[in-house]
Amino acid sequence: MSCFISLCLSIWVVLMMPGRTSALNDNIDVMVLLPDNNTYLFSYQRVFPAIEFARKTLNGSELFGGLKFNVRYENSGCGGDALFALVDKQKEERPDLVLGPVCEYAAAPVMRVASHWNIPVISAGALATGFREKNSEFSHLTRIAPTYLKMAETFLAIFKDFTWRTAYLIYEDDKEERNCFFTMEGVFTVLSEYHIVTDLAVLNSHEERVDTDGIISSTYGSEVVIMCAKADKIRELMLAFHRRKLTSDSHIFFNIELFNSSSYGDGSWRRGDKFDNEAKAAYSFLNTVTLLRSTKPEFEVFSMEMKKSQQESGIPVCEDCSAVNMFMEGFHDALLLYAFALRDVMSNGLTKKDGRQITHSMWNRTFEGIAGQVSLDANGDRNGDFSIVRMTDPDAGTHETIMNFGTNGTFKPMPGFKREWFSLRTAPEPPPPKHIESSCGLGVSAVTGLIVGGILGTALLMAFYFFRKNYRITIERRTPREECDIGKHRQLREDSIRSNFSAA
Numbered sequence: 040m041s042c043f044i045s046l047c048l049s050i051w052v053v054l055m056m057p058g059r060t061s062a063l064n065d066n067i068d069v070m071v072l073l074p075d076n077n078t079y080l081f082s083y084q085r086v087f088p089a090i091e092f093a094r095k096t097l098n099g100s101e102l103f104g105g106l107k108f109n110v111r112y113e114n115s116g117c118g119g120d121a122l123f124a125l126v127d128k129q130k131e132e133r134p135d136l137v138l139g140p141v142c143e144y145a146a147a148p149v150m151r152v153a154s155h156w157n158i159p160v161i162s163a164g165a166l167a168t169g170f171r172e173k174n175s176e177f178s179h180l181t182r183i184a185p186t187y188l189k190m191a192e193t194f195l196a197i198f199k200d201f202t203w204r205t206a207y208l209i210y211e212d213d214k215e216e217r218n219c220f221f222t223m224e225g226v227f228t229v230l231s232e233y234h235i236v237t238d239l240a241v242l243n244s245h246e247e248r249v250d251t252d253g254i255i256s257s258t259y260g261s262e263v264v265i266m267c268a269k270a271d272k273i274r275e276l277m278l279a280f281h282r283r284k285l286t287s288d289s290h291i292f293f294n295i296e297l298f299n300s301s302s303y304g305d306g307s308w309r310r311g312d313k314f315d316n317e318a319k320a321a322y323s324f325l326n327t328v329t330l331l332r333s334t335k336p337e338f339e340v341f342s343m344e345m346k347k348s349q350q351e352s353g354i355p356v357c358e359d360c361s362a363v364n365m366f367m368e369g370f371h372d373a374l375l376l377y378a379f380a381l382r383d384v385m386s387n388g389l390t391k392k393d394g395r396q397i398t399h400s401m402w403n404r405t406f407e408g409i410a411g412q413v414s415l416d417a418n419g420d421r422n423g424d425f426s427i428v429r430m431t432d433p434d435a436g437t438h439e440t441i442m443n444f445g446t447n448g449t450f451k452p453m454p455g456f457k458r459e460w461f462s463l464r465t466a467p468e469p470p471p472p473k474h475i476e477s478s479c480g481l482g483v484s485a486v487t488g489l490i491v492g493g494i495l496g497t498a499l500l501m502a503f504y505f506f507r508k509n510y511r512i513t514i515e516r517r518t519p520r521e522e523c524d525i526g527k528h529r530q531l532r533e534d535s536i537r538s539n540f541s542a543a
Contacts, residue, residue, distance in 0.1 A: 064105040065391060067381070068132065069374075072115035072124060072139035072149065077354055080298050081141045081164065081366035083112055088348035089367040090138070092341060093374040093409075103378050117142035117216055121149050134158060135391045136377055138370055142216055143167045154179040157394035159401070161377060163369025167221040168228055173418060179398045181415065183376060184369040185330065185423025187225030190297065193328055193425045193444045194265065195229050200450065201461050203291070205236045207261035209254060209276065211268035213244040219267035222295055226265060242268055251279035258290065262463055267295045273325075274308060274318055281321035288464045294327045298364055305438055323433040326460075330365055331424035331443055333410035338363075341371070341409050363410075372408035376401050376415075414446055422446035431455040 071090060073083045090110060097103040111134075115121035121140040128134060137153050140146045141164025153160045154176060163184040170177050171188065198206075208226060210219040223239065230237055238261065240254050249272055258264055264280070266273055273294055280286055308318035346362035356362050380400035381391060389396055402419040405412060414422040427442040441456040 065385075066107045066109055067136060067377075067391060068134045069108055069110045069136045069138060070125065070128065070134040071110060071112045071370075072121045072137065072145075073112065073141070074116050075114045076116075077352075079117070079141075080364050081139075081370075083114070084352040084354060085349065085364075086367055086370050087112065088345055089341075089363075089371040089409075090374060092344060093371045097374065097378050102382065106378060106381070108374065115140040115142075115145055117145050119145070119148075121145040122152065125149050125152055136161070138162070138373055140164065141366065143170075143221060144217075146170070150180050151176045157392070159377065159380075159394050159398045161373040161401070163366045163373065166225075168224050171418060171420065179394055181373075181376070181398060181401045181419040183373045183413070183415075183421055184365050185297075185421050185425070187222050188229060189420065189423040190222070190295070190328065190425060191225040191229035192448065193427075194226055194293070195233060195235075196444060196448055196450060197427075197442075197461070198230070198233075198235060198263070203235070203262045203463075205261045206230060206238075206263045206265055207258045208237055208239040209242065209264065209266045209268065210239070211242040211244050211272060218298075219295075222267045222297070223265075226295075242272060244269070249275050249279075251276065255279060255283055255285065258285065261290070263291045263293065265293045265295065270307065271310075274310070274322075277308075277321040277325055278314060278318055281317065281324070286321060286324040288462070291461055291463065292325050294325055296327055296329050298366075305436060307438075308436075319436050320433065322436075323430045325429070326441075327428045329426055329428060331426045332361070335409075335411060338410050368408065368410050372410075372413050375408065376404070376406065376413070379404070379406055429455075429460065 071083075071086075073081060073086055075083050077084055079085075094108050094110065097106065097108065113121070113124035115124065117140075122145070125137065133156055135158070137149065137158055137160045139162055140149055141162060143165060146162060146165040147170075150160050150162075150165070150170075157179070159179050159181065161181045161183050163182075165180065165182060166184065166186045168186075168188055170180060170182065171186070173180060194206075198204075206226075208223050210223040212220050227237055227239070238257065240257060242249055254276070258280075266276060268276070277286075277292070280290070280292065286292065308322040309315050310318070342361065342363045345367055346356055349356050349362060377397070380397050383400050384393060384397050385391075391397070398419070402415055403417045405414045407413070411424075416422055424446065425444045426440045427444070428438050429441045430436060431439045431441065439453070439455040441453050441460075443451045443453065445451065
């Protein structure tokens with residue numbers, strides 16, 4: 040009898056624990072930081088329906104029906120607005136969860152403050168290499184989208200498989216969002232760690248034309264060319280490579296496009312100009328690395344809902360393109376992930392304010408997301424599945440997925456794959472230097488020219504010396520102030536995300 044009474048008391052105590060009673064009845068304040076500007080693929084109007092879809096799913100669930108998610112959206116822009124929005128919450132009650140921001144320079148300060156306040160942060164962005172350091176300042180960050188380092192492992196696997204040892208990296212830098220900069224930073228970091236020789240070229244996004252001659256002369260000696268740039272510049276580069284016959288079994292060409300599916304695939308070379316046929320031929324040698332797309336029945340329902348929402352918001356959606364991008368998927372799955380982790384933490388007697396424990400409960404976890412299985416590693420970064428897309432019918436110009444890369448680090452060739460597409464024969468020799476005619480002797484006019492040139496050069500050097508001596512004090516007085524102003528800006532940028540690629 041005493042044993043029965045003890046058992047009943049134990050059950051009563053467990054049922055009356057705060058963690059048990061509050062697990063299904065709590066209000067969760069969620070702050071979502073997204074830009075209002077629809078030019079971003081992760082704008083509020085694009086992502087809001089995905090988060091609402093997840094919230095309704097949770098509300099209709101027996102496990103999470105008692106959790107009421109109060110979602111508040113703030114305009115993050117891609118700069119300091121995100122931090123200001125979070126800090127303003129100090130006047131009220133701090134949020135229990137922060138979703139976003141996406142842009143690296145907006146995300147870094149937000150994540151530092153949130154980590155200091157013990158608030159979990161989940162983002163489908165902040166993919167740069169610098170955010171992998173989570174021992175202190177980014178300790179509460181979980182990245183629900185595959186990072187650039189995870190993507191770079193795709194290249195490492197294929198480099199090992201085909202025994203390539205050299206790569207030439209070409210990326211476009213806008214000095215603002217810098218998506219391609221951070222993309223190539225991931226590639227550079229992974230390949231360099233395995234002693235693959237890399238060189239690089241930077242394209243200025245504000246210049247219309249590309250110095251294709253300079254880039255082509257630098258690619259000789261590299262087996263693989265990896266590019267990240269806007270679609271028009273990729274086309275310009277591929278046309279130049281094809282005209283120089285670098286696409287004929289001497290180089291392998293890759294393009295990285297993780298976000299915008301409309302910039303690759305059938306017809307991606309077409310501009311309606313006289314170069315379309317030539318571009319089509321050039322693109323038959325281009326391999327595009329992108330995220331693996333899902334074919335789950337549930338995903339089709341989600342995709343239709345997202346397409347309908349975008350059309351109602353006036354956001355153009357092409358008929359043949361997917362209405363869902365990785366940011367929509369990611370923020371949808373972020374709310375599910377938080378709910379799973381919160382339930383586990385509450386079952387152990389903790390509360391929604393135990394941010395560190397909730398964050399760690401999200402890490403090293405696998406669950407079913409809207410587009411398939413979602414797996415996070417022990418550092419809170421999502422493991423990614425990637426595809427390589429290529430033109431498989433040069434006459435028709437149609438593209439297919441030819442390889443998939445999984446979290447186990449191996450490739451799965453698809454039916455349209457041909458190994459000879461990735462087989463190099465011999466790298467072309469650099470173009471011969473231009474021949475300059477010379478004579479064994481110098482004429483009188485040549486000697487006279489040398490003498491006059493020497494005199495003029497000496498005079499210029501002496502003039503520069505006296506100018507520098509006389510104005511040295513002025514220069515020295517001006518420099519510290521200028522260095523201070525420049526240094527402040529540089530410190531803000533470099534401290535925001537520490538990079539081993541180059542100064543951010």
